[in-house]
Amino acid sequence: MIPLELPDPLQLAEAIVQGNRSAVANALNIIDNKRPEAKECSAQLLSALPQKKLLEEGHLIGITGPPGAGKSSLVSALIHIWRKAGVSIGVLAVDPSSRISGGALLGDRLRIKLPQFDEGLFIRSLASRGHLGGLASEVWPMGLVLLACFDLVIIETIGVGQTEIDIANVSDTVCYIAQPASGDSIQYLKSGVMEIPDVLVVNKSDLGTPAKKTARELTRCLVPPESQTDWSIPVHLVSASEGSGIEKLAQIFEEHRAWLSQANKLTSSRVEHQAAWGIKLLREEFGRHGLELVGGETTLLQQWTSHVASPLEIFEVFRKKILTHWKKI
Amino acid sequence: MENAQTIKKDRPWLMRTYSGHSSAKASNELYRTNLAKGQTGLSVAFDLPTQTGYDSDHPLAYGEVGKVGVPISHIEDMDQLFEEIPLDKMNTSMTINAPTAWLMALYFGLAERRGIDLKLLNGTTQNDIVKEYLSRGTYIFPPGPSMRLTADTINYTVKNVPKWNPTNVCSYHLQEAGATPVQELAYALSTGIAVLDKVKESGEISPEDFPQVVGRISYFVNAGIRFVEEICKLRAFTELWDEITEKRYGVEDSKLRRFRYGVQVNSLGLTETQPENNVQRIVLEMLAVVLSKNARARAVQLPAWNEAMGLPRPWDQQWSLRIQQVLAYETDLLEYGDLFDGSPVIQEKVDALVAGAREEMSKVESQGGIIHAIESGYIKRELVNSHMQRLRAIESGDLKIIGINCFEETTDSPLTQGSDGGIMKVDPQAERDQIERLRAHKANRNQQEAEAALKGLEDTAKSDNNIMPAAIRCAQTGVTTGEWGNCLREVFGEFRPPTGIDISIQAKGNAEKIEQLRSRIKETVEAIGRPLKLLVGKPGLDGHSNGAEQIAVKARDVGFEVVYDGIRLTPQQIAQAAQEEGVHMVGLSILSGSHLELIKTVIEEMGNRDMKSTPVIAGGIIPVEDEKLLEGFGVKAVYTPKNFDMNAIMGDMVDIIRKSHGLEPYGNVV
Known part of the structure; x- marks a missing residue:
């Protein structure tokens, strides 16, 4: 070696x-x-x-949706607005890998980046690497590193099945981009296959009627919030190609972030997310057996979410514990 | 032997040579020499900054000024380019696309300044933005505004410069991008349809004048080495265009339905090894476009034998001109009617091509026309696929290329032994001189007038009015190419292309070698701990992305994670991307001749970002002696058109990465 x-x-x-x-x-x-x-x-x-940054500051936005919905173009349009306002941005763009060769073409960078040189934007492309239907396990720690450095972090990925749940577990705000005139999103929402996102966006509003129709149908699928203080999920029409509705979308993200702070949900949901990913990573490194050596998954999760230390410190502690067990064996 | 005096011969086609380099002054000298040698028209090659609407002092122009053509930044440059050349007597072809309206404005503006009636001007502007999106890459604006500019130039010339051919729909670059004859026919004709539809929709032309517009549309085609098929392709073009113009646009006059075209024969099949063989390739390819009288080219320009090696010298261009002259003046070709009418073999092939093209055209039509099919990525994907098939056929030996995959043994060629290595070098001083000239021009002009003209351009761009009068005013007040480009970029935005590399994986080809490569990569990934990540990008303004795309797709197929960063990148942007993406290797592709300056700067920029140890490889049209220089800068490998074996390149890349990590290389892929 x-x-x-x-x-x-x-x-x-x-x-x-x-x-x-x-x-x-x-x-x-x-x-x-x-x-x-x-x-x-x-x-x-x-x-x-620094835990303060990772638990109380910045904004992690997950953007997902079916292939061809225009996620990258939309992210690009949003970045244009944020960079003008001086917000620094880290992006993780996840593309699928070929199951045959293990190779991947990471083309999102080309669609997202700005034409000019810009040190306030950092893009890392990542292949899904055979994590069928889920996010690669590197996404979570990478997102944290970006969060420690940039004002805003975007995680962009194709959303199908498991990925929806994974992306909800890394983001403060989950945004789902729906394709107009395609019933998929509505079916997913209704059947519960899809986690309910925080923001629903219908892209390609320049298509007119089909986009409006999709937006109406999506609105009908949503259950209204129980109380006035709950977050009410918006269904927002944009056109990435014409640049319409983008500023409003940026504003919606900001509103959701403010709501999370106000409702005291930001830190608690980040702790939960970190615990979920911590377990996922430990499982990947040491297997289910490794986890059982320190009490099994459910016990772990309980300890994690009730513990006073930071989730990352706990991750480190558990990792050490398992390694010590391994050595004993 | 009959008396040559009494035989009636057809008039020969226009003979041109695609040329221009260094500066307007140097190019003007070249043009006058070429005309003295019997060339009958001019074909202006512009440098890449001009083609993409930048001034010579823009950061992206670094190293590109005067390389693949002449830099034209303002009307004084245009004036110098045509010094002592009477515009009213010349037939000038300009290979210009995204900024056509601007170069037209400079040419027409100059004619007016010289007191020449625009009605006397003869010439052609390429003005086909569609193929820029698909293959050539020198686009600026998105399709919508670009098509509007095309319609503006057509509407303007039909009314004011009636002998001008405002647009040359190009199938040339489709073939270079890998198109089969059927694809070439279908996509070029679909483009012609899109242009005419757009003009019609603009409403500027009355229905009774519309046939005149149809009659001004010309094509620019390619002719490859399968010259019998190419003859048939051109006959198919003629049949289909006649049918389209009659049925779709109701043109009754058959003369206005004629498929008029110019040609540059294929450069794709020209080889760097045994380059003298390119002469016979050029001759045979030319036959395809002149042999059949009913589908004969109106203008021909031939590449030079040494194009795969670098920029041709004046003598190389003279040789190509003489090929045309021998065929037109010495042979008896122009004494006969059509040689192929009534040939069942030819007709059968023509019919097959026509049927195939109709089918593909209806696919395009069903997607809402060529513009939509480009935006969706469909056409690019089809082309990248065809190109891949071609490369695989060369690899497997099914497609034979003499000197490349068969009959490789050769005696040293005396043609490449000279002190210049058999190609032309552009003096780096030319770029600095051009920038000084530009700055002096800006200092000397009436600033207020120029600014007012630019404001007028902006207002016109935002309105529905024809852009040409405002553009001509800009030209005459000394506005520069970069100012024109920036003004319209602000109004129209910039185009971002689909790459076409998202095609499905193919395990075909040499399966054993591919398996071997995959397992080598897997092993290397385990040793290093991370998947092998490759950045593929094109620094500078050269938009010929086919090579870079093929490397990206192939690398994906054997197991690399490939970040394809596209075209038009500054060295700074490439170094930044390499760092952000944490790649194990950077692959750069440059075909414009500016490899030395650009690659050196990329390596320096990477050094500034703690990436000294990340290997850089380069590909493109790179002369042998430059390979040594590049290696001196730190480039680990240089690939040129003679390296056609993609598996060998991939094996090499894996080994270079291994060496950079202290691992033993594997050696040749067998």
């Missing part, structure tokens, strides 16, 4: 918070690495990131 050159996790975490792009890129590479020493390093890195 060739030796891996790994930086000091504490210094790396500090550089990330200071907005060092090279440090962010390096951290993402380490998280992406499957070698045990890299796993160790990224666990330490995650727990060294």
Whole structure:
């Protein structure tokens, strides 16, 4: 085995918070690495990131929807607006991989990026890597690294089945982009296959009637909020190609973020999300058996959500525990 | 032997050479020399900044000024380009697309300044934006506004410059992008339809004048080495266009329904190895477009034998002109009627092509026409697929190319032994001179007049009025190409293309080699700990993206995660993308001749971002002696048209990545 050159996790975490792009890129590479020493390093890195940022600040927006709904163009249009307002942005763009070769064409970057050079925008493309119907496990820690560095983090991915649940578990705000004149989204919503997003968007409003019709049908599927203080899910029409409705959408995202803070939901839902992903990552690294060595999944989750320490510290503690068990065996 | 004096011969086609380089002054000298040698028309090649609406001092123009053509930034450049060339007597073809309205404005504006009646001007502007989206890549604006500009130029010339051919619908670049003859026919004719529909819809032309517009539409086609099929393709074009113009547009006068076309024969099949063989390829390809009288080209330009090696020199261009002259003046070709009328073999092939093209055209029509089919990515996908099939056929040996995959043994060619390596070099000083000239021009013009003209352009762009009068006013007040481009970019926005690389994976071809590559990659991924990630991008303004796309698709097929970052990137943007994406290798493709400057800067920019150890490879039209220079900059491998074996390239790439991580290379893929 060739030796891996790994930086000091504490210094790396500090550089990330200071907005060092090279440090962010390096951290993402380490998280992406499957070698045990890299796993160790990224666990330490995650727990060294400032908890205040990860639990109380910034905004994680998940954008999902069927292929061809125009997600990338919409993200691009949103970025244009946010960058004008001086908001710094980190993007994770997830594309599917080929099951035959393991290779992937990561084309979203091309659709998302701005024509000019811009240091306030950071895009990392990621292949789904055979995680059928789910997000690659790297997405969550990568999202946290970006959150520690940028004002706003976007995670963009094709949404089908399991991915919907995964994306809800990494984002503060989940936005689903529906394709006009396609009944899929409505069927998913009705049947409960799809998690209910926080914001529903119908793209291609320039098509006119079909887009309006889809928006009406989606609105009909939604259950009105129980109380006035609940979030009322908007169904919003946009046209990424004509640039209409985009500013309003950016505003809706901001409103949802404000509502989360007001309702004291931001931190609690981030803790839950982090626990869910922590378990997913541990399961991936050590298997179900590894998890059972420290009490099994359900017990873990309970400890996690009721614990006073930060979820990332707990992740690190559990990881150590399992590793110690392994060594004993 | 009969007395040559008494035989009635057809008039030969217009003979041109696609040329222009360094500066307006240098190009003007070249044009006058070429005309003295018997060339009968001019074909202006513009440099990439001009073609994409930038001034010579824009960051994206760095290294590209004067490379693939002449830089024209303002009316004084245009004046110098045509110094001592009478515009009213010349037949000028301009290969210009996205900024056609602008270059027309500079040419017409110059004619007016010289006191020449616009009605006397003869010439052609390429003005086919569709193929820019599909293959050539020098687009600026989105399809909607681009088609409006096309309609404006047609409406303006039909009324004011009646001998001008305002648009040359191009099938040339479709073939370069991999189109089969059927695809070439279908997509080119669908484009012709889109143009005419747009003009009709603009309502500027009365129904009774519309047939005149139809009669001004001409085509620019390609002729490949399968020259019998190419003869049939051109006859099929003639049949189909006659039918379309009659049925769809109700044109009664058969002369106005005639398929009029110019040709540049195929550069795609020209080889870098044994380059002298390209001469016979060029001759045979030319036969395809002149042999049949009923489908004969109106203007022909031939590439030079050494185009796959670099920029041709004046002598190389002279050789190509002489090929035309021998065929037109020495042979008896022009003494006969059509040689193929009544040939059952030819007619059968023509019928098959016509049927295939009709089917494909109806597919396009059912998607709402060519513009929609481009926006959806359908056409690009079809073309990338066809191109891939072609490359696979070369790899497997099913498609034979002498000197490439058979008969490879050769004696050293005396043609490439000269001190210049058999190609032309553009003096880097030309770019600096051009920038100085531009700045001096801006300092000398009446600023208020120029600004007022630009404001007028902006207002016209926002209205439904024809853009041409406002553009001509800009030209005459000294507005620059970059100012024109920026003004309209603000109003119209910029186009983002679908890449066409999202085609499905194919395990066909040499399955064993592919399996071997996949397992090598898998092993390397395990050793390194991360999937192998590759960034493919094109620095500079060159839009010929076929090579980069083929590498991207192939790399995906063998197991790379490929970030395809597209065209028109500054070195800074590429280095930034490489860093953000955390790639293991950067692949750059450049065909414009500006590889030295651009690649050197990319490597420097990567160094600034702690990416010194990430290997960079390059591909394109890169002369042998430049390969050495590039390696000196730190480039790990250079691939040129002689490297047709994609599996070998992939194996090489894996080894380069392995070496950069301290792993043993595998060696050749067998």
